[in-house]
Amino acid sequence: xxxxxxxxxxNRKKEEAQRLMAIMVIHDIDESINTLKxxxxxxxxxxxxxxxxxxxxxxxxxxxxxxxxxxxxxxxDNGEEFRFDNSKEKIFHSSPDTWQNLGCMKFIDNVQSxxxxxxxxxxxxxxxxxxxxxxxIEVYEELNNDDSDxxxxxxxxxxxxxxxxxxxxxxxxxxxxxxxxxxxxxxxSIASLIKYWIQVNDENKFLMSITDEELENYVNNINTNGFAxxxxxxxxxxxxxxxxxxxxxxxxxxxxxxxxxxxTSPANLNFSQGKLKYFYKVTGTWELKGDSxxxxxxxxDFEADASNMTVQPEKxxxxxxWVQNYQEEYLSYFQQKLKEDYLRQTWSVRLDASRDKxxxxxxxxxxxxxxxxxxxxx
Numbered sequence: 001x002x003x004x005x006x007x008x009x010x011n012r013k014k015e016e017a018q019r020l021m022a023i024m025v026i027h028d029i030d031e032s033i034n035t036l037k038x039x040x041x042x043x044x045x046x047x048x049x050x051x052x053x054x055x056x057x058x059x060x061x062x063x064x065x066x067x068x069x070x071x072x073x074x075x076x077d078n079g080e081e082f083r084f085d086n087s088k089e090k091i092f093h094s095s096p097d098t099w100q101n102l103g104c105m106k107f108i109d110n111v112q113s114x115x116x117x118x119x120x121x122x123x124x125x126x127x128x129x130x131x132x133x134x135x136x137i138e139v140y141e142e143l144n145n146d147d148s149d150x151x152x153x154x155x156x157x158x159x160x161x162x163x164x165x166x167x168x169x170x171x172x173x174x175x176x177x178x179x180x181x182x183x184x185x186x187x188x189s190i191a192s193l194i195k196y197w198i199q200v201n202d203e204n205k206f207l208m209s210i211t212d213e214e215l216e217n218y219v220n221n222i223n224t225n226g227f228a229x230x231x232x233x234x235x236x237x238x239x240x241x242x243x244x245x246x247x248x249x250x251x252x253x254x255x256x257x258x259x260x261x262x263x264t265s266p267a268n269l270n271f272s273q274g275k276l277k278y279f280y281k282v283t284g285t286w287e288l289k290g291d292s293x294x295x296x297x298x299x300x301d302f303e304a305d306a307s308n309m310t311v312q313p314e315k316x317x318x319x320x321x322w323v324q325n326y327q328e329e330y331l332s333y334f335q336q337k338l339k340e341d342y343l344r345q346t347w348s349v350r351l352d353a354s355r356d357k358x359x360x361x362x363x364x365x366x367x368x369x370x371x372x373x374x375x376x377x378x
Contacts, residue, residue, distance in 0.1 A: 018103060021092070022208040023218045028088035029114050029201045030215075033194055035084060036121075040190045046074035047183045054171050054180070060164040068163050075176055076140070077133040082125045089115050107207045110200045121193060130182055134175040139166060151325055226350035226359060231288055233355055238369035244275075249369065257286040257295060267309065272319045274309030278302070280334070282343060291350065293360070297343045302331040 049070035056063055092111065125131050143162050170176050204210070238249045244264040251257045259282045267276035284297035304327040311319045337343050348361040356371040 019208070019210070019214075022107065022204075023210055023214055024088055025092055025111050026201055026204050026208070026210055027215060027218055028085075029111070029197060029204070032084055032114070032118055033197050033201070036190055036194050036197075039082070040187060040194070043074075043183065043187060043190070046070045047180070047187070050074050050171075050180055053167060057168060057171060060168060063164075065160050068160065068167060071167055071171075072139075072163060075133055075170060075179065076135045076137060078137055082122060084118050084122055086115075086118075089118075104207050107204055110204050110207075114197055114200055117193060117196070121189075131186065132179075134173070134179045135170055139170075142166070151329060153329065226352050227355070228291060229288065229293070229349045229351055229358070233351060234286075234288065234293070234349075237372040238358055239372050240367060240369045247369075248372075251286055255285050255287060256283065258283045259295070264308075267306075269319075269322065271315045272306070272309050272311040272322075274306075276309060276323075277305040277307075279305065291348050293347045293349045295345045295347075297338060300331075300334045300338045300343065302334055303327060304330075 049067045053060070053063055053067060053071050060068070092115075143159055143166065171180075205215075234251045235253055236251065238251070240247045246260075246262045248260045249257060250259075261278075261280040263278045263280075264275045265278065267274065279302065281301045282295075282297045283299045284295060286293065286295050288294075304323050306319055306323045309319065334343070345362065350359045351357065352359075358369045358371070360367050360369065
């Protein structure tokens with residue numbers, strides 16, 4: 001009887017491991033499909049903007065600045081490589097026993113094919129001449145080489161004036177034209193790969209009898225860590241800091257909050273050098289809805305401190321005026337964003353086992369805050 005029970009338990013564990021591995025790999029391929037879809041959408045957006053600018057090359061003054069920026073991003077090689085997350089692939093390849101447990105050679109062949117295609121596409125995107133953006137990253141330095149005496153508005157005007165001149169020149173370059181004209185072919189390659197992966201993964205789900213519900217449960221489990229946040233556990237001060245930056249939330253019992261960010265950054269002007277310190281503060285009200293923290297701001301403040309910057313005595317007034325203008329411009333910018341409701345934020349929040357570390361997620365960004373000044377009220 002004991003042998004039969006143990007044998008049943010071993011088989012049960014193998015079946016669970018088989019399904020978990022299959023679900024993990026299927027989800028991994030689905031994620032790769034989503035990555036390609038995002039890449040294709042971004043490329044289409046930049047390509048369409050580039051066609052528009054090329055058609056209006058003699059009327060660039062009337063082209064919006066954000067459209068010009070899309071074209072710049074499209075043709076400039078910023079040095080970043082495109083990478084898929086291959087952590088699940090490494091697990092899949094880690095042990096022959098894993099393959100044996102899966103029990104379906106067609107499924108294994110399909111997965112191997114997808115991973116081979118994924119690596120091939122990644123190598124092609126990063127190394128093939130056809131996919132290499134034709135303009136050097138050095139153009140950014142030329143665009144940002146401005147007169148430090150200018151106001152923020154004047155700096156932006158100068159930047160986009162330079163950008164219009166640069167694009168008019170680069171869009172007439174033969175290499176740039178070739179890169180642009182080859183884009184439909186590249187978009188077609190991405191679309192074909194997406195279609196193929198969708199077909200293969202649909203077959204994978206059928207072969208392994210993986211339901212949509214199982215996939216959804218798997219995604220929920222990998223995206224949900226830690227413990228739920230309660231209103232009592234939110235109250236207090238939470239801090240995230242690094243060498244040159246401190247970010248701090250304070251959540252109060254009356255559902256008001258404050259968020260402060262203090263950043264120290266080099267500011268090398270032609271009449272002064274050193275580090276400028278920025279103080280950014282938002283206040284408002286907060287509420288919890290499930291695992292979502294909603295922060296609704298009602299005021300914003302911004303200050304700049306140049307006390308750590310060196311300056312010749314006769315130029316101190318010049319530095320003071322520059323800091324004052326800088327502060328006023330950024331304060332005006334953030335106040336406008338407040339009116340536009342841009343500063344309203346919603347995060348998904350979870351606590352660790354100690355209830356003194358908080359994970360905050362928004363879009364694809366995750367940050368971690370540590371509780372300050374005492375423990376949580378349980």
